[in-house]
Amino acid sequence: MSAEEPSAIRAVALAKTFTGADATVEAVRGVDLDVRRGEIFGFLGPNGAGKSTTVRMLTTLTTITSGSASVAGVDVAADPDGVRHRIGVALQEAGLDPRQTGRELLVLQARLFGMSSPEAAVRAQELLELVELTDAAHRRIKGYSGGMKRRLDLASALVHQPDVLFLDEPTTGLDPASRLTVWDEVRRVNANGTTVFLTTQYLEEADQLCDRIAIIDAGIIVREGTPWALKKELRQRRTLAEDPTLDDVFMDATGRRERVAGEVKEVHA
Amino acid sequence: MSMPSVVLGQRAVRETLRTPDSLVPTLFIPLFFLVVNVGQAARIFPGDDTEFLFGQSYAAFQLPVSLLLAASFGSAALYLVEEIEGGYFDKLRATPISRMSIVMGRLYAEFAKTMVLSAAMIVIAFLFDVHMASGVAGFLVLVLMISLWAVVFSGFLQIIAMKTRSAAATQAGSLIFFPLLFLTPNFVPRPLLTRPMEIAATLNPVTYIMEAARALILEGFQWGEIARGYLVVGLAMALMLTLSVRVVSRYD
Numbered sequence: 001m002s003a004e005e006p007s008a009i010r011a012v013a014l015a016k017t018f019t020g021a022d023a024t025v026e027a028v029r030g031v032d033l034d035v036r037r038g039e040i041f042g043f044l045g046p047n048g049a050g051k052s053t054t055v056r057m058l059t060t061l062t063t064i065t066s067g068s069a070s071v072a073g074v075d076v077a078a079d080p081d082g083v084r085h086r087i088g089v090a091l092q093e094a095g096l097d098p099r100q101t102g103r104e105l106l107v108l109q110a111r112l113f114g115m116s117s118p119e120a121a122v123r124a125q126e127l128l129e130l131v132e133l134t135d136a137a138h139r140r141i142k143g144y145s146g147g148m149k150r151r152l153d154l155a156s157a158l159v160h161q162p163d164v165l166f167l168d169e170p171t172t173g174l175d176p177a178s179r180l181t182v183w184d185e186v187r188r189v190n191a192n193g194t195t196v197f198l199t200t201q202y203l204e205e206a207d208q209l210c211d212r213i214a215i216i217d218a219g220i221i222v223r224e225g226t227p228w229a230l231k232k233e234l235r236q237r238r239t240l241a242e243d244p245t246l247d248d249v250f251m252d253a254t255g256r257r258e259r260v261a262g263e264v265k266e267v268h269a
Numbered sequence: 270m271s272m273p274s275v276v277l278g279q280r281a282v283r284e285t286l287r288t289p290d291s292l293v294p295t296l297f298i299p300l301f302f303l304v305v306n307v308g309q310a311a312r313i314f315p316g317d318d319t320e321f322l323f324g325q326s327y328a329a330f331q332l333p334v335s336l337l338l339a340a341s342f343g344s345a346a347l348y349l350v351e352e353i354e355g356g357y358f359d360k361l362r363a364t365p366i367s368r369m370s371i372v373m374g375r376l377y378a379e380f381a382k383t384m385v386l387s388a389a390m391i392v393i394a395f396l397f398d399v400h401m402a403s404g405v406a407g408f409l410v411l412v413l414m415i416s417l418w419a420v421v422f423s424g425f426l427q428i429i430a431m432k433t434r435s436a437a438a439t440q441a442g443s444l445i446f447f448p449l450l451f452l453t454p455n456f457v458p459r460p461l462l463t464r465p466m467e468i469a470a471t472l473n474p475v476t477y478i479m480e481a482a483r484a485l486i487l488e489g490f491q492w493g494e495i496a497r498g499y500l501v502v503g504l505a506m507a508l509m510l511t512l513s514v515r516v517v518s519r520y521d
Contacts (some may be wrong), residue, residue, distance in 0.1 A: 095352075096357055
């Protein structure tokens with residue numbers, strides 16, 4: 001990578017420890033990441049592996065215990081506001097205000113990013129058209145379906161045309177048709193030059209969408225590369241007779257299952 | 270007032286208007302208490318024969334209690350904790366605005382709501398033969414003081430919401446209004462209370478807001494009492510804002 005083109009996301013020994021009254025949990029234990037500008041980067045891992053905590057640190061929502069991170073060339077700890085100007089965030093819960101209409105939510109989001117009222121109205125209309133919610137724009141969000149909420153959440157993350165878009169499990173709980181719609185939106189956003197950092201539990205989703213992936217388990221990165229390279233590495237290492245899937249790579253990386261000659265058997269609880 | 274606070278305040282006002290069911294108890298429970306308390310004690314304290322009523326009805330003496338009760342029915346903290354649980358609070362925290370703006374937006378709306386509701390309650394109280402001894406100016410000073418107190422009370426509940434992230438804990442925290450409101454000279458002036466009750470009322474900051482409100486309604490511009498009322502509101506506001514800044518900036 002050239003010096004003129006810094007990484008979209010860079011993390012060095014990133015760690016997060018939660019200290020409670022009766023326990024200390026090391027949620028993330030020294031993660032190194034280097035996400036290139038313009039790529040779709042998949043961040044995979046089992047439940048509780050540290051995916052969301054990593055995203056929350058990179059998006060300034062959670063403080064960093066140790067290590068460092070920069071997003072769009074801006075240091076997360078030193079200039080969190082600078083990072084917030086450059087990122088879009090759609091979190092796991094599709095956090096939306098149910099009492100507002102879709103249009104009001106987008107206008108508000110645009111105003112919070114410094115747009116004037118007329119600019120915000122224009123941008124909201126553009127985004128409603130982009131995510132095909134124009135007909136529902138006047139309705140309150142509490143009446144939206146799960147898929148509509150995800151699309152609106154995605155639209156609100158794009159309101160200021162961010163350099164880097166963080167999507168934390170954007171298709172969890174969606175039906176297959178809605179999932180495909182979100183995939184299309186992600187591809188379209190990425191085609192316009194936005195770097196996408198995507199966490200998902202759906203390996204097919206990562207295989208379809210991502211240029212590169214990292215697998216995190218118990219707070220550390222256990223695999224990183226293109227889906228193709230990771231599958232090839234597993235096939236060669238295990239001398240498998242057929243091409244493994246990304247599921248196999250995931251199971252192998254997280255030590256939960258071992259695939260042998262086409263069969264999958266449990267090796268750990 | 271920062272622009273983000275204003276647009277977030279406008280959103281909170283819209284939210285209030287869209288949930289009129291949340292306004293009903295704020296208006297009617299205090300009015301209910303006014304009617305019941307006056308019904309129980311008005312004959313004990315006749316207006317023309319009770320020194321501390323200054324010629325007005327007992328309803329005038331009770332009105333500040335109802336206004337302060339209305340001020341403690343703010344919905345800001347409950348909506349905030351709902352947003353924390355639903356994830357929208359994080360969405361707002363990921364925008365490049367001062368985190369205090371998120372807190373202040375709802376408090377501006379609480380201020381506006383209480384201005385309207387307390388003004389309405391005072392106008393309704395006129396039907397009970399209450400009048401403002403301090404006139405229109407006193408009416409405005411009274412509404413302003415009650416509305417600022419509503420902001421303080423809601424602000425402290427928002428702090429509980431951010432610290433606990435729990436709707437149940439936030440609702441439980443709102444029960445503080447019981448001792449704050451009832452360990453006061455709410456039925457008779459302080460000198461007529463029993464000694465232990467008088468000590469409790471003297472230590473309770475709400476007493477001084479209540480006495481300032483009573484002065485405006487019953488006596489006119491008694492500057493000493495009004496100043497004490499506003500001083501209590503001002504000090505509580507400063508404490509609330511200081512704690513809010515601390516809690517929202519450390520929210521992780």
